[in-house]
Amino acid sequence: MTEQSKTNPSQPRHSRDVAQWDMETDVAIVGFGGAGGCAAIEAADAGSEVIIFELASASGGSTAMSSAEIYMGGSGGTRVQQACGFDDSTEDMFTYMMMSAGPQADEVKIRNYCENSAAHFDWLVDLGVPFKDSFHEERAIMCLTDDCLLYTGSEKAYPFVEHAKPCPRGHNLYVEGDNGGPLFMKIVTANVDKRDHISVEYETRALTLIIDDVGAVVGLVIRKDQKEINVRARQGVILCAGGFNMNEEMVQKYAPMLTQGTEPIGNPGDTGSGIQMGMSVGGAAINMHEGFISIPYYPPASMTFGIAINDKAQRFINEDVYHARLGHAALQQQGDRLYFIVTVDDYGSYEKMNFLGASIAGTGESVTELEDELGLRKGSLQQTIDLYNEDCVTGEDSQYHKASQWLKPLEAPLVALDITPGRGCFVPWFTLGGLDTLPTGQVVDPQRQIIPGLYAAGRTACGIVRRAEGYSSGMSVGDATFSGRLAGKQAASSTKAA
Amino acid sequence: MTEQSKTNPSQPRHSRDVAQWDMETDVAIVGFGGAGGCAAIEAADAGSEVIIFELASASGGSTAMSSAEIYMGGSGGTRVQQACGFDDSTEDMFTYMMMSAGPQADEVKIRNYCENSAAHFDWLVDLGVPFKDSFHEERAIMCLTDDCLLYTGSEKAYPFVEHAKPCPRGHNLYVEGDNGGPLFMKIVTANVDKRDHISVEYETRALTLIIDDVGAVVGLVIRKDQKEINVRARQGVILCAGGFNMNEEMVQKYAPMLTQGTEPIGNPGDTGSGIQMGMSVGGAAINMHEGFISIPYYPPASMTFGIAINDKAQRFINEDVYHARLGHAALQQQGDRLYFIVTVDDYGSYEKMNFLGASIAGTGESVTELEDELGLRKGSLQQTIDLYNEDCVTGEDSQYHKASQWLKPLEAPLVALDITPGRGCFVPWFTLGGLDTLPTGQVVDPQRQIIPGLYAAGRTACGIVRRAEGYSSGMSVGDATFSGRLAGKQAASSTKAA
Known part of the structure; x- marks a missing residue:
């Protein structure tokens, strides 16, 4: 086995092969998009020392490239929903999201999301994310005004409308035009920067996980300035490294249906390396065949x-x-x-x-x-x-x-x-498969046994969104930020390795 | 980590944790269906010592439960095709099978299958498998006469017929009624039994693989008579343990589409344990979402x-x-x-x-x-x-x-x-995902790097058949027997660990 293959994301390194720890922290986070940023904030606020490793030279990830609509509701409604006269029940949201996810739904995860979604809105507001108390009535893919609330899915359409009372749940940031993503990540980054317990290493590639003799994840290997560095993570590693849109081989292997699309939506770091790292230590990758793929025939x-x-x-x-x-x-x-x-x-x-x-x-x-x-x-x-x-x-x-x-x-x-794909029209797509996790973000193996020390969030995990047939705009950033928070909290609550 | 989880198929055992080898062989084979039997014969004929470990108390697997139609042709035709007046070109067979497999086709594997399919027929005949030189003209799902050759797919149908000259390639055994499976496995078993270098351990469960420090597979743990036994395999382990039809959790997780079916087709051992063992040592599982699912509206x-x-x-x-x-x-x-x-x-x-x-x-x-x-x-x-x-x-x-x-x-x-699934009609299904392998049967990781010492064949591997849309009867037993042979040969040609 060559030196190279030892730092392949599909082969973990064993702690016995680690001559020395070059860097130490409580929680190591791979990827500084919406999921990684929110995970870091929660872990730090719970008292842990955090390092985020980001491939790019700035934070952002795919969240910054998105509209950053956030799918939220339930519990009688967010502040915006209530101000706009919508009384959103958790049950209606749950029913809609279960139908959306289809036979591969993770009921426990969706239930948890719906029950805590209105509180998630409040948490985002506390971070400083601005939402205007206004409703954008027109059917749209994204909101080009500074209005907040809009219908972003199939809530009012058959068959959903027959089972769940429709309610708009897409929350657009208070900013003119399609500029939610950069603003959102600017706010998250400012929150990260002002926390002393979080440091960020940019232009750093996560190479592979480090496991101990019982298979627990105890750190990771990174490459920075052409050097391999062994990082010890006393409370574990959270993988927030995005999906696998940009890995042609993985797409062909796992989600060939998506090759009918014309434009992968995401950032260049979406190479599936996070998913591969998780699989390398026994994590189950699920729903790997599914993706968002669309023919966006409106507006107008x-x-x-x-x-x-x-x-x-x-x-x-x-x-x-x-x-x-x-x-x-x-x-x-x-x-x-x-x-x-x-x-x-x-x-x-x-x-x-x-x-x-x-x-x-x-x-x-x-x-x-x-x-x-x-x-x-x-x-x-x-x-x-x-x-x-x-x-x-x-x-x-x-x-x-x-x-x-x-x-x-x-x-x-x-x-x-x-509107035939391949004949000139725009057919955007992205992957929806990832590591199987508990709602806490803990990565599980195919028997759903927890892999100690390993967490995943955002698109690296397989979250609440499971298929194009039931997608609604805002579900991805909703899931990324929510699942990132939970993973951060869970990691921070775990015992620190001596 | 508990003792139990150490023998979970999703967690390999390390050779350093093996106090002693209780049993040794050159090639260890898990599962004695069509794939395992053919693998054993080829490995033994190449000079290796072989042990087959079979969960049941007899050989058979899902092959014995099938009609044992075998999809073969090309190279101008098998003996039967030629006798019945069909001149089958390798290119037509290749084109048909590539269209059948769709975007997830493994071109190299399909090419190899088509080029060597007529020779595979001869090999089966040499084993003693009887085929009558006769053509069954009627459109049927299986042949209930003792005739051999029939159309078993969509060869004559649009769009296939527009791209590849149709030819019947289903080869039914020379036996009255739907009794090909038991006869086929009886012949394979007789061939196994008469080879001194092959022994068979029935009522034996393969628990997990054993790997060495560089991740090579060097043996497996089995359970027999309530005892765990460490088996050393000097030339490697061939997993021929079937698909995951009978593992509800895996089906729900990987192939929820199949839950629309009413009847899983396969044997009770199709629990996915072989696939899990392969994944546990870094093997890529691919095409896991796909399966055969059918509404068999004919005959008549x-x-x-x-x-x-x-x-x-x-x-x-x-x-x-x-x-x-x-x-x-x-x-x-x-x-x-x-x-x-x-x-x-x-x-x-x-x-x-x-x-x-x-x-x-x-x-x-x-x-x-x-x-x-x-x-x-x-x-x-x-x-x-x-x-x-x-x-x-x-x-x-x-x-x-x-x-x-x-x-x-x-x-x-x-x-x-x-014909609505769930309203009384029979909707048979089985899984079509498995370990990614080279045509040699060598299991590869997500980067398609070979995992030393590990082979898979039959439904444990992801073979030439990739989706219901392009299935033809006979492709499964064709793939199982052909891929089993190649894996057996490849393992037998590898260096024996000292």
């Missing part, structure tokens, strides 16, 4: 009046769902093409407002003309539109249950956008 | 004249595909119900011949009556059947490309079967 919100079809001219989902739920369903379709059909009126400001960048595949003064331009089977789109338009008149989408507010007959002239 | 073959629909009365696949491809597509549908619609004539002998056990959801003297009975949106099934019947007349299925031989207008009276 008026696109919701349209219909998505496959190349058989069949609809396949209620078009008022969150864009990733539509994206996932689209990717399940047999055939070569996917279109989004909308009236010229509703297409309106699409050119100006869209993120998708889909090209126009056809236009028609009649449905027959559009069928022709799209190469659809003659009569097939007419059938679909006939049924749909009849349903629009009665106000009930008998087939896919799009909410009545979005039902309006599709009258020519019509526009068809080509 | 006449069912293929029917159409499968969702609860929007939309078709969703060409109905001449392999049953698991239809099953997979069915499971992607939005909605609560799935139906299979067929004429009363074609329904014919369904009651007698079917495996599915689906109940009749409705019958109709007219399409309108059937829509009514099924609670479908008025006019929706009529639309679908109108288009479909028009296409039957022209002989081209414009929407889903079912082959023209299966196109015949659906004329009332019609029968609708309820």
